[in-house]
Amino acid sequence: MDIYREEILDHYKNPRNFGPTSLKASRGERVFKARETNASCGDVMEMAVVLKGGRLSAIKFEGEGCAVSMAAASMLTEKVKGKKVAEAEKMTDDEMIGLLKIEVGPTRRKCATLGLVCLRKALP
Amino acid sequence: MLDVNKIKKDFPILSRKVNGKRLVYLDNAATSQKPKAVIEAEVEFYRRHNANVHRGLHSLSEAATVIYEEARKTVAGFIGGEADELVFVRNATEGLNLVAWAWAAASLKRGDEILTSVIEHHSNLIPWQRLSRAKGLKLVVAGVAENGVLDMADFANKLTRKTKLVAIGHMSNTTGAINPVAKIVKMAKRVRARVAVDAAQSVPHLKVNFKDLGVDFLAFSGHKMLGPMGIGGVLIKKERQEEMEPFLTGGGMISEVWPQRATWAAGVEKFEAGTPNVAGAVGLAAAVEYLTKLGMARVYEHEKKMVAYALKRLGEIEGLRVIGPKTTESRGGVISFVMEGVHAHDIAQVLSSEGVAVRSGHHCTMPLHKRLKLAATTRASFYIYNDKKDVDALIDGLKKVKNVFT
Ligand SMILES: Cc1ncc(COP(=O)(O)O)c(C=O)c1O
Numbered sequence: 231m232d233i234y235r236e237e238i239l240d241h242y243k244n245p246r247n248f249g250p251t252s253l254k255a256s257r258g259e260r261v262f263k264a265r266e267t268n269a270s271c272g273d274v275m276e277m278a279v280v281l282k283g284g285r286l287s288a289i290k291f292e293g294e295g296c297a298v299s300m301a302a303a304s305m306l307t308e309k310v311k312g313k314k315v316a317e318a319e320k321m322t323d324d325e326m327i328g329l330l331k332i333e334v335g336p337t338r339r340k341c342a343t344l345g346l347v348c349l350r351k352a353l354p
Numbered sequence: 355m356l357d358v359n360k361i362k363k364d365f366p367i368l369s370r371k372v373n374g375k376r377l378v379y380l381d382n383a384a385t386s387q388k389p390k391a392v393i394e395a396e397v398e399f400y401r402r403h404n405a406n407v408h409r410g411l412h413s414l415s416e417a418a419t420v421i422y423e424e425a426r427k428t429v430a431g432f433i434g435g436e437a438d439e440l441v442f443v444r445n446a447t448e449g450l451n452l453v454a455w456a457w458a459a460a461s462l463k464r465g466d467e468i469l470t471s472v473i474e475h476h477s478n479l480i481p482w483q484r485l486s487r488a489k490g491l492k493l494v495v496a497g498v499a500e501n502g503v504l505d506m507a508d509f510a511n512k513l514t515r516k517t518k519l520v521a522i523g524h525m526s527n528t529t530g531a532i533n534p535v536a537k538i539v540k541m542a543k544r545v546r547a548r549v550a551v552d553a554a555q556s557v558p559h560l561k562v563n564f565k566d567l568g569v570d571f572l573a574f575s576g577h578k579m580l581g582p583m584g585i586g587g588v589l590i591k592k593e594r595q596e597e598m599e600p601f602l603t604g605g606g607m608i609s610e611v612w613p614q615r616a617t618w619a620a621g622v623e624k625f626e627a628g629t630p631n632v633a634g635a636v637g638l639a640a641a642v643e644y645l646t647k648l649g650m651a652r653v654y655e656h657e658k659k660m661v662a663y664a665l666k667r668l669g670e671i672e673g674l675r676v677i678g679p680k681t682t683e684s685r686g687g688v689i690s691f692v693m694e695g696v697h698a699h700d701i702a703q704v705l706s707s708e709g710v711a712v713r714s715g716h717h718c719t720m721p722l723h724k725r726l727k728l729a730a731t732t733r734a735s736f737y738i739y740n741d742k743k744d745v746d747a748l749i750d751g752l753k754k755v756k757n758v759f760t
Contacts, residue, residue, distance in 0.1 A: 233703060234758050270715055271699055272729025294729060296697035297759070341699065 233332045234297060241301035246308050251278035251290045258282055264352035268344050273299050277307075277348040285314055291345065298330070298338055303345025305329050310349065319353055321346060356648060356656045358741045364389040364644075365739055375709025378747040383527045383555060383688050383735035384713055385577045388641075395640035396582055399633040407632055408606060408623070422632045425639035426622075432642040433553075433572065434563030435589040441625040442587050442635055446554035447477040449573030449588030450521070452625060453550050454481040456601040457571070457594055458519055464490035466518040469547070471496040471504055472725050473526050476718045478552035482521055492516075498725055502529040502678030510541065517547040524556035528719045528733065529678025530661070530688030532556065539568045548594065554578060558737075559657060559686045561650040564589045576634065580641035585634030595622070602627040653738055657687030660736040660745065664689055667749045671756070677731055687736035690717070693752070696759045698730035704758055705751040712748070 255261045263278045273295035280288035289307045293300075309329060310318040326346045327334050334342045362368050365387045370377055379387060399421070405414035407422045423437065430440035443449045458468070468482050472495050486493040494517070496509040504522075513520065520542045525532045535551055542549045550571035556562050558579035564572050571594065575586040590598070600607055600618055607627040609617040618624045645653065662682050668674055673694035679685045693701060702714035713733040716723045723731065734748055 233707075234700070239758070269720075271697070272716060272723070274729075296699040298699070338699070338703070 233334075233338075235332060238297060238301040238330065238332065241304040242297040245291075245300055245304035247289050247291060247311065248304065249290050249292060251276045251292055253278045253280050253288060253290060255280065259287065260354075262352045262354055264348050266344060266348035266351060268295070268299065268340050271296060271299075271341065273341065273344055275299070275303060275344055275348045277303070277345065277352050279349070279352050281315060281354070284316075285312060286310055286318055287312070289349075291348070295344065296341055298332075298334070299341040299344040302326065302330055302342045303348070306345045306349065315353060318349065356652055356738055358656075358739060361648075362739045364391070366390060366393070368739060372709045372711070373707050375707075376747075378708075378710040378744045380734040380736065380740065380744060380748060381711045381713050382558075382737040382740075383578070383717070383733060385583070386558065386580050386737050387739065388580055388582065388637075389644055391644050392580055392582065392637045392640045396633045396637035399636045404633075406629055418632055422630065422635055425632075425635040428639040429587060429635070429642050430589065432646060433557055433574070433589060434565045434567075435572075438621050439564070439589050439592065439595075440587050441590060441622045442585065442630055443573075444584050444631070445575040445577070445586040446552060446573040446588075447575075449571075449586060450478055450550065450552060451481045452588055452601045453521075453571045453573070453590075454485045456598045456625060457590075458482075458485055458491075459489060460599040461597050462489060462491055462518050465492065465516070467492045467494050467514070467516040468519045468521055469494045469496060469509070469512055469517045470521045471509065471523070472498050472721045473502075473504060473528070473531075473719065474521075474523050474721070475527055475552060475554065476720065477554070478521055478523055479721065495721075498722060501531075501680070502526075502726070503531040503684075504533050506534075509538070513541055513545055513547065515545050517542070517545055519548050519550060521550045521552070523552040523554075524562070525553075525559070525686045525688075526678070526719075526722075527555050527688060527735075528690050528717050528722055528731070530685040530690075530735075531679050532560070532684045532686060534684075535567055535569065543568075555686060555688070558645075560654045570594045576638040576641065579638075580644055581638035582634045582641075585631045585638045587638075590622075590625075595624075598625070600627065601625050604628050606630075648738060654686075656738060657736050658682045660740055660742075661685065661687055661689065663742055664734065664736075664745045664748070667745055668752075670749065671752050673756075674752070677726060677728070688733060689735070690731040690733040692728060692731055693755065696755060698732045700759065701732045701752070701755050704755045705748070708747065708751040708754065710744075710747050710751045 275293035
């Protein structure tokens with residue numbers, strides 16, 4: 231059961247940066263939000279990022295989905311938090327899947343990249 | 355009683371391994387596996403008889419035409435219809451679209467109503483949505499009762515003199531519930547509404563008789579009933595055929611053609627434009643012969659036993675909830691369920707690693723899932739080659755799911 235290795239299950243059960251996406255912008259900050267669904271699974275995800283000085287100073291996501299989509303989004307938020315916008319924007323689907331370190335079949339690719347798609351949509 | 359061990363041997367795919375495990379195929383509502391007899395019938399057509407039909411008078415073409423028309427007779431007879439009532443199409447979806455565009459578009463007028471239900475497969479919903487928008491018809495949708503079956507009171511309320519067509523599924527591909535089609539026909543007749551039945555799930559699993567049911571249209575897919583993919587049919591009453599326009603147009607469906615106009619062939623040929631799937635029809639006829647030998651009453655009884663056993667064993671899994679009827683009454687071999695705290699896709703993925711094939715998602719019934727407030731469910735569906743050991747494998751797999759996720 232490689233796909234459900236410990237790290238994935240850990241992120242699924244205790245997702246990082248998970249919680250209300252109603253972030254407020256302070257001085258010098260801007261908040262961007264997006265919502266993405268995966269209709270074929272019924273997955274929904276919302277992501278909010280706070281940008282400050284060209285960096286993702288904060289990121290939150292919430293939603294419902296399978297272990298792969300939730301764990302992937304959680305790992306993604308850890309990866310991009312604090313990074314420059316340009317860096318986050320550069321991230322490819324394959325890099326996202328690479329983070330998971332599992333084999334992702336064609337039907338699960340959409341799950342694995344749901345968070346990334348949502349993030350791209352959120353970034354200005 | 356079906357001799358399942360013997361039946362299993364007829365299906366080459368069942369002897370293969372999946373992820374190193376025995377294949378336990380429980381996705382029969384999506385498509386069934388094919389017995390050797392069907393695979394060989396299709397191959398045999400291409401090996402020995404391949405020629406186009408209705409076109410040539412060379413021996414092969416004539417033989418192919420005879421074979422194709424024999425297949426039509428065999429398949430129609432299996433469902434209690436006449437050969438001249440059966441139009442071969444690719445699948446149930448195409449059959450329902452044919453009814454929408456060749457009959458309803460020609461017969462219904464602005465303001466007329468089509469009554470369907472929230473339980474329907476998208477194939478028996480979206481054609482009506484599109485047609486209604488194009489023709490100014492009203493699509494009325496009956497609801498679902500507590501236990502996942504059609505809400506008959508709501509249905510009766512919504513069936514009025516304005517209803518010109520009732521489009522209803524015979525058996526749900528999500529809950530397995532079987533609708534009382536004979537009763538629905540009686541009710542529809544009182545308001546002079548026509549009835550189209552999506553029989554994609556019923557024809558493979560129970561004795562269906564087109565004539566006795568008294569419906570106007572009945573669509574089904576060959577691939578769900580041991581037949582090849584790409585062949586199915588829609589049975590259409592003669593009186594309705596007379597009211598119909600063609601569906602697709604081109605070769606094979608004409609009587610005479612001039613540069614600016616054409617007249618249509620008589621009978622079902624009018625609805626079969628282009629070269630048909632002859633090999634598929636031959637394969638489907640072989641499937642029908644296979645099922646006939648087993649006997650549809652026994653097929654149904656077998657699946658009923660499987661459902662009874664599966665329902666009992668699913669009850670052992672804490673936090674698992676079955677969607678739809680919890681008994682074997684008026685239902686077929688389809689069980690959908692949810693498990694607390696585990697997404698349907700994760701269930702299916704763990705099961706797959708154990709060789710168990712189930713479906714996860716919305717099973718093309720999004721409106722039903724929305725109504726039941728479910729994003730996705732997991733579905734196990736049975737057929738003639740499944741036995742208790744397969745159910746046991748499912749249960750063992752689900753216990754493994756629990757271990758992984760709790
Ligand atoms: C109830 C029902 N209707 C229609 C269909 C559509 O069948 P097909 O995809 O073969 O056209 C299916 C199967 O997917 C079904 O289960």
